[in-house]
Amino acid sequence: xxxxxxxxxxxxxxxxxxxxxxxxxxxxxxxxxxxxxxxxxxxxxxxxxxxxxxxxxxxxxxxxxxxxxxxxxxxxxxxxxxxxxxxxxxxxxxxxxxxxxxxxxxxxxxxxxxxxxxxxxxxxxxxxxxxxxxxxxxxxxxxxxxxxxxxxxxxxxxxxxxxxxxxxxxxxxxxxxxxxxxxxxxxxxxxxxxxxxxxxxxxxxxxxxxxxxxxxxxxxxxxxxxxxxxxxxxxxxxxxxxxxxxxxxxxxxxxxxxxxxxxxxxxxxxxxxxxxxxxxxxxxxxxxxxxxxxxxxxxxxxxxxxxxxxxxxxxxxxxxxxxxxxxxxxxxxxxxxxxxxxxxxxxxxxxxxxxxxxxxxxxxxxxxxxxxxxxxxxxxxxxxxxxxxxxxxxxxxxxxxxxxxxxxxxxxxxxxxxxxxxxxxxxxxxxxxxxxxxxxxxxxxxxxxxxxxxxxxxxxxxxxxxxxxxxxxxxxxxxxxxxxxxxxx
Numbered sequence: 066x067x068x069x070x071x072x073x074x075x076x077x078x079x080x081x082x083x084x085x086x087x088x089x090x091x092x093x094x095x096x097x098x099x100x101x102x103x104x105x106x107x108x109x110x111x112x113x114x115x116x117x118x119x120x121x122x123x124x125x126x127x128x129x130x131x132x133x134x135x136x137x138x139x140x141x142x143x144x145x146x147x148x149x150x151x152x153x154x155x156x157x158x159x160x161x162x163x164x165x166x167x168x169x170x171x172x173x174x175x176x177x178x179x180x181x182x183x184x185x186x187x188x189x190x191x192x193x194x195x196x197x198x199x200x201x202x203x204x205x206x207x208x209x210x211x212x213x214x215x216x217x218x219x220x221x222x223x224x225x226x227x228x229x230x231x232x233x234x235x236x237x238x239x240x241x242x243x244x245x246x247x248x249x250x251x252x253x254x255x256x257x258x259x260x261x262x263x264x265x266x267x268x269x270x271x272x273x274x275x276x277x278x279x280x281x282x283x284x285x286x287x288x289x290x291x292x293x294x295x296x297x298x299x300x301x302x303x304x305x306x307x308x309x310x311x312x313x314x315x316x317x318x319x320x321x322x323x324x325x326x327x328x329x330x331x332x333x334x335x336x337x338x339x340x341x342x343x344x345x346x347x348x349x350x351x352x353x354x355x356x357x358x359x360x361x362x363x364x365x366x367x368x369x370x371x372x373x374x375x376x377x378x379x380x381x382x383x384x385x386x387x388x389x390x391x392x393x394x395x396x397x398x399x400x401x402x403x404x405x406x407x408x409x410x411x412x413x414x415x416x417x418x419x420x421x422x423x424x425x426x427x428x429x430x431x432x433x434x435x436x437x438x439x440x441x442x443x444x445x446x447x448x449x450x451x452x453x454x455x456x457x458x459x460x461x462x463x464x465x466x467x468x469x470x471x472x473x474x475x476x477x478x479x480x481x482x483x484x485x486x487x488x489x490x491x492x493x494x495x496x497x498x499x500x501x502x503x504x505x506x507x508x509x510x511x512x513x514x515x516x517x518x519x520x521x522x523x524x525x526x527x528x529x530x531x532x533x534x535x536x537x538x539x540x541x542x543x544x545x546x547x548x549x550x551x552x553x554x
Contacts, residue, residue, distance in 0.1 A: 092475075092478075093478040093479070093497075094479070095479050097475065098475035098476070098478075098479050101471065101472060101475045102468075102472060102475070108469050109469050109470070109471035110469055110470035110471055110490055110493070111439050111469045111470070112413045112414060112437065112438075112439035112469060112470055112473075112487065112488070112490065112491075113237035113238060113239075113415070113439040113440050114147065114237065114238040114507075114508070115231075115233035115236075115237065115238060115241070116195075116231035116232060116233055116235075116236045116237065116238065116240050116241030116244070117134060117136070117140065117144055117195050117196065117197050117231045117233060117241055118143075118144045118147060118148070118238045118241065119231075119237070119238030119239055119240065119241035119242030119243075119245070119273050120132075120193070120195035120229055120231045120241040120242060120244060120245035121134075121144045121145075121148065121156070121158055121195070121245075122148070122238070122242055122273065122275065122300065123193070123241075123242045123245040123246040123249065123273075123298055124158075124193035124195070124245060124249070124298075125148075125156065125298075125300050125303045125304070125318065126246075126296075126297070126298020126299050126300045126303065126318055126319060127191060127193075127249060127298050127299075127318045127319050127321060127324060128190060128191075128315065128317075128318040128319060128320045128321050129189050129190030129191060129315045129318070129321070130189060130190065130191040130192070130193055130315070130318060131157070131158070131159060131183060131187055131189035131191070131192050131193070131315075132157075132158035132159070132193050132195070133158070133159055133160075133161070133179065133180070133183060133192050133193060133194045133195070134158060134159070134160040134161070134195065134196075134197060135160075135161055135163070135172060135175075135176055135179075135194055135195065135196045135197070135200050135205065135207065135228075136160060136161075136163055136172075136196055136197025136198065136199050136200055137160065137162065137163050137164070137197060137199060138160050138162045140160070140197035140198070140199075140233070141158055141159070141160035141197075144156070144158065145157075145158055147508055148304070150508060150510040151275060151507060151508040151509055151510060151516065152275075152277070152304040152305070152516055153513065154303075154304045154305070154306060155312070156304075157187075157314055157315075159179065159183045159187070160179070161175035161176050161178070161179030161180075162175060162179070163175050163199050163200065167199065167200075167203075168199055168202075168203055171203060171205055172199070172200050172203075172205050172210075173205070173210045173213065176194075176205075176210050176211075176214065177210070177213070177214050177217065177219045178219075180192065180194075180214055180219050180220055180226075181219040181220075184219075184220065184221070184224065187314060189224075189315070190224075190225075190315075190321055191224070191225040191226070191227070191249075191253075191321060192220075192224065192225075192226045193226075193227055193228070193229075193245060193248075193249060194207065194211065194226060194227070194228035194229070195228065195229045195230075195231045195241065195244075195245055196229075196230055196231050196232065197231075197232075197233055198232060198233045198234055201230065201231075201232035201233075201234070202232075202234075207228045207230065208228075211226055211228055214226075225249075225252050225253060225321070226252075227245070227248040227249045227251070227252035227253075228248055229241070229244040229245040229247070229248045230244065231244055231245065236440070237415075237439070237440045238273060238507075239272075239273045239339065239340040239415055239416075239417075239440075242272075242273035242340060242341070243273070243340060243341050243342065243343050243344055244343065246270075246297070246298060246341060246344045247341075247343050247344040247347055249298070249324070250297065250324065250327070250344065250347075250348070251347070253321060253324045253325040254324070254325055254327065254328040254351070257325045257326060257328050257329070258328045258329060258351070258353065259329055262329045262353075263329060263330070263331055263353065263354070264293075264295075264326055264327070264329050264330050264331065265293060265331050266292075266293045266294060266295050266327075266330050266331060267287065267292055267293070267294045267295070267330065267331065267332050267333070267334065267375070267378070267379070268294075268295050268297055268327045268330040268332070268333040268334070268348075268352070269283055269287070269294050269295070269296050269297065269333075269334055269336070270297050270333070270334070270335040270336065270341055270344065270345070271283060271296065271336050271337065272335065272336050272337025272338075272339075272340035272341055272361065272417055273337065273340040273341070273415065273417075274337065274340075274361075275506075275507035275508070275516060276507075276516050276519065276520060276521075277300060277301045277304050277305040277516050277517060278305075278516065278517050278518045278519035278520070279519045279520060279521045279525070280296065280299060280300060280301035281301050281305075281519065282519035282521050282522045282524060282525065283296070283336075283521070283522075284296070284301070286372070286375075286387065286522060287375070289384045289386050289387055290375060290376070290379065290381055290384060290387075291381070292375065292379050292381070295319065295323045295324065295326075295327045295330065296319055297319060297324060297327060298318065298319050298324075299317065299318055299319045300317070300318070301317065302316050302317025302318070303316055303317045303318055304516070305516070305517060327352070328351065328352050328353065329353050330352065330353065330354050331353075331354045331355075331378070331379070332354045332355045332356070332357070332378045332379070333348055333352055333354060333355070333356045333357070334356075334357045334358075334359060334371075334374065334375075334378075335348075335356075335357070335358050335359070336359055336360070336361050336362065336371070336417075336521075337360070337361045337415075337417035337418075338358040338359070338360065338417070339415070339416035339417050339445060340415070340416075340417055345358055355378060357374060357378070359371060359374060360417065360420050360421070360424075361417050361418065361420065361421045361521060362521045362522055362525075363418075363420075363421025363422070363424060363425055363520055363521055363525060363526075363529075364421060364424040364425035364428050364526060365391070365394060365395065365398070365428055365523070365526060366424060366428065367420075367421065367424055368391075368394075368521070368522050368523055368525075368526070369391070371522075372387060372391075387523070390522075390523040390524065391523050393523070393527065394523035394524075394526040394527050397526070397527045397530050397531070398428070398429060398526065398530055401530050401531075401534040402429055402430055404533075404534040404537050404538060405426075405429045405430065405431045405530075405533060405534060405537070406429070406430040406431065407430065407431070407432065408431045408432065408483040408484065408537070409431075409432045409434040409481075409482040409483050409484075410422075410426055410431055410432065410433050410434060410435075410482055410483065410484050410485065410486055411433075411434060411435035411436075411437070411473060411476060411477050411482045411484075411485045411486070411487075412426070412433050412435070412436055412437070412485070412486040412487060413436075413437040413438070413439070413470065413473060413485075413486075413487040413491065414438075414486075414487050414488065414505075414506040415506065415507075416438055416440075416441065416445045418505070418506050419436060419438055419445075419449065420448065420449065420452070421520070421521075422486050422505070423436060423449060423452050423453070423459075424452060425526065425529060426458075427452065427453075427455075427456040427458050427459060429530070430458055431458065432458050432459075432461075432462060433453070433458075433459070433462050434461075434462050434463070434480065434482050435462075435463060435465065435473065435476045435477065435480070435482065436449055436462065436463065436464045436465065437464075437465045437468050437470075437472065437473050437476075438464070438465070438466050438467070438468075439467065439468065439469060440467065441466035441467055442466070443466075445466070446464050446466050449464050450464060470490055470491055470493075470494060473485075473491065473494050474493070474494040474497060474498075477494055477495075477497075477498040477500070478497065478498055481498065481500075482498075482500065483500060483537075484500050484501045484502070484503060484533070484536075484537075485498075485500060485501070485502045485503070486502075486503045486505055487502065487503075487504075487505070487506055488504065488505075488506040488507055488508055488509055489504060489508055489509050489510045489511050489512075490508075492511065501536050501537075501540065503529075503532060503533055503536070505520055505529070538554045541554060542554070
């Protein structure tokens, strides 16, 4: 076979239908699963993002803050585009565009010029600087670089410029979120602690959560209590803004003066403790008032604990409205438990969300058969195992630490389940297994408005029950014989 120039072209290998079918069957086998789980030097479809992406999320949670990537433009585009696709909202951020020169000579000149231009063009109230791989590999010293930028006049003296080292080659987005949030709070609260002062507010740290509906639900619950709150950091308006025909570079976010005064708060609660361990450790040593670390309030038991802790910290009775909400959530579970009871699930995601999924499923009498954490620790595994051991529906369920979604595919093909819970990346395994994927978590790029309805609190229970049970009913209607196609389900 020759091309237009008369040169011989090597033909692409053709595979017979039999060879394709043989390979397809083999990758669904126990033999292949054993080989798949034996691999060590390769990750396929990880269930996590990188540190700088989480850092950018934290930066967006504060008023007038410009996320600033010390690194290449391509890296910044990845963080922004992933947030764009999940929220379907702009994620404004800048980069100092490091290239090969920066890799050889260091990125200080890029950083200084980038800061000067960004401040002049976008007039932020705060610039949050975080790194990508290149400056981390070559060892750029952000402390010295930013100090020099102030001395040379590239950064106004009064402008806060918190910064965090967030190498993409280790950790995940939750670690980057923690590092950036810690730096922001350290910067804003410096010299702001006043003896005898108490704001009377609750400082609420929602963790590395990409669900704007959750933030709104926390606020609503606290409004029911009549408790003032400072959310650290609040993305509810940043990534769920009204369409009014005008582009707003900085919309929403925690006010900087409120964040600065949070050090004098009455109490601080961090939700999703695996997302903010460094931040919370520093807060315990630094902040006034009481400090409490709690799991995400997903499911009835964990929501009860959150509600009761708020009541305890502020000496208030639980409002009748919240008691009624709890009753409605329990009623919704009772009305629909038969559609989930005994169903097997594979779940994956961030540690704090995994705790929530497992708790909720066990309460519904469902079986979290395969629990996969892409970036996990012995502590996380122990806590998950404790949840399983506390329920008869946890018997026989298995936890897989530091595995990816190609491992998950082997699991659902060789040890079938009824559904998968996780983000968009699980759709390939779900399609191959012929089971539904319930899209909770981050990122969700192939459905709309998922980030707008809460998964936390009693309303979150109702939302998850409704979505999961109705899908199983849909499947029944779509696949049953005509004689079983009934009005009532």
